[in-house]
Amino acid sequence: MKDLFFELADYAFGQLHGSEVLLANFSGEQSDFIRFNHARVRQPMTVRQAHLSLQLIDGRRHEDTTLSISGNAEDDRAAIRVAIEAMRDDLPALPEDPYLLYSQAADASHTDRRGRLPAPEEAIDTLAREGAGLDMVGILASGPVSRGFASSQGARHWHAVESFLLDWSVYAGGDKAVKASHAGQQWDRDEVARRIDATRAQLPLLSRAPRTIEPGAYRAYVCPAAIDELLWMLNWGGVSAKAQRTQQSTIQDLVEGRAAMSAQISLREHFAGGLAPAFDEAGFTRPATVELVDAGRHAGSLVSPRTAQEYGIETNGASEDESMQSMELAPGTLARADALRALDTGVYVGNFHYLNWSDRSAARVTGLTRFATYWVENGRIVAPLTVMRFDDSLYRMLGSELESLDDQADWILNSGTYGGRSVETSRVPGALLKELRLTL
């Protein structure tokens, strides 16, 4: 898709008049998805899609148009011409934008990370064979995902990654299940089989009679997948500089020094460790890391070019919504193998589900336990736990009630596919909490 993008971008630049500037962003993928239920195929498909976003700028006036790209040069060029002409017609009547900021550098970058991905035959064979006898449900996604940026001022950036993600659950009965995901760039059928076997091994525990507990405060070990869910909440107006400048951040107290997290908490955006491109939609190159929380204290924010211009601060390559794309929480000292023993008696949380802010000013989050969540006594799993709602603040869960973090962090590829496959990743440890508040 790289040639397609740059050929269309060059064609678009050729349509410019006078002082006009054009920024072109590209997003494309060719994905195979196999959706399965009861280890049988529900919806297998291929999605070939590409979108080109054009931003026409003249002075401080500008407008954006996004087009789906067919790959047929004649059709695509015609659509580009129509789009540029429509924007050109609009511009004189639009007000000047005081917050417009884009890179004027004629720089370039190129990333092309090839992988070995399963053909449709192998993918379906693997799922059918390894899932045989299991109530297995989920999705396998694989294929290349690409992003590009070019400007009429000479910038040319390209980022393409081939990857797969198998995201699945194995049910023991009712709502009792274990969930896992396996992502990478090198498909290895034996490794997939081993991972599915590992989920199969938890079924005897999940088949035990479930334990129901009363609402209250409990010791808890929270697995990396659940910590991951919790931390992504900070993308919802938490680490955004704009949210912080307008007093809307859910961690405003942390930002303004009225609250702190545990000294064990160090959170950063680490592009070098993820799959997201190293450039943003305005053409700025992203730094390798942006420190957000350092030893429990606010250390930085994600600043988009627009926010930078509005508030007179430096951009750090954040996307328009100022959300993390390659999140990392530093590990701690608790040996993962000792987690149950350290928990002693309490709740082992496999995953959290359906999180939302219950009190934004207090950074309080509510959600449910889900998947492989157990009641533990004396360091041994006793029974799966009936679904419980928690409602607790980040300042407690990642602050006063945080006993320790795992000494290792799991790398997780976001399974989100709204619009297209996500390139967001995270690296997070599990956490042992002295207390987690369960409310229903």
Next chain:
Amino acid sequence: MPFEIETIAQRFRRIAPAGLDHAALRVVEEHSHMARVRQDVAEPGERSLDRGAMVTVLAGDGIGYAATSDLTDYGLRAALERAALWARLSRGRSVFEAAPALPNASGRYSTATAKPLVLSAADRLDLLMRESKACRIDERIVDWEASLWTVRSRQMTAGIDGSETLQEYDFTIPALHVVAHADGLTQTRSWGGRYNGYCQQGGLEVIERSGFVGCGRTTAEDALQLLAAPNCPSGRFDLLLMPDQMMLQIHESIGHPLELDRILGDERNYAGTSFVTLDMFGSYQYGSQLLNVSYDPTRSEQFASFAFDDEGSRASRELLIRDGVLLRPLGGAISQQRAARARSELPAVATARSCSWNRPPIDRMSNLNVEPGTSKLAEMIASIDDGILMKTNASWSIDDSRNKFQFGCEWGQRIRSGQLAEVVRNPNYRGVSATFWRSLAMVGDASTVEVMGTPYCGKGEPNQAIRVGHASPACRFDGVDVFGAER
């Protein structure tokens, strides 16, 4: 290549190889325009043109899909070949125990737009700028934004069996929100909900009837009231939910649990399952006898009205819950056939839909409404001795079986001795779906109904965010667990 209605179906049928059990084409073309003004400054205007096609092929019990934005003969042929490959590979290994039968309806639908929205980009900004400037009433108003999002969508389906539908939609979505801050406290108040709750089919008339003009100042005044209001008390109260919270309550604790694909287990790895099981239909007491819930794709102004779902079934209005008793699930033709093998015939509704050309249809809510009752709003307020009125959703969370929920609103108001009393901030409540609807004690009449919805109902693997409509009257629930925030 432009989406040429007259020729694309013919080209598809000509290209489709002989011998396929079934093949169908679904083409979607959407023009959208988003204009926004934040703090009296125009944000970048965004236009988009998204166009592509999904090809479906059946081979015995195998099914395959392929999506492409290349609508040339070459592109369609490649998609057909890929979909046929998937159908062949899944044959004998699919969830279907027999070949699924897809409907073959033909016909047309178009939004009954009274006043086509032909505002220029500058005119849109003028409209938004007026409301934005009206928000600037106090220095404690620290952020605000007004937006207008319009979509013109055309969708065509064509089967090799000759079936053919064309559906054309106009969607209009105005929105505004205001943030007030003082003394360490921040409150957000929105017009129509923070996430585009005021969304309907139609053109300029949607803006006219919505009350958007003039909403800037009143919303800002509301935000300041919230800033000065006491925190919502905790305890058990009678609860009066207004339509812009009822829509969320319906969506999460009736709509999702009734989706047949959830009941059949398809969503268990992502969106979740359901506390509802197939044996409940026809007998389960979902709510009090005042509860009547309809699936209504025929209400012309509502967001998810249509004539055919994306599997090709003709859509008609049906009651899903009558006098509190559960009757039908939300499930399209394929899900109905799967459910019928698990139990005897199960009447459902035509509501298998896809969010765009790049996703296959799954069971969705479409328009899911609570039918009006007989109570005037004043009577409902007067009936409450000690309670709370809540409106406009701010927070939502529910478990994977759609049972234990916790919802928060932007605006609360105490009701004492049958009278509206002081405003309270940060109102929240929690409950369990299986019992909550049985506490429904009064249902507002038609004068209390509002027609709303969401452009962002998410589920499915791969994920799909789709348009859903909800119309509801105000409703009173007895003895609900209510609570506020820490400050």
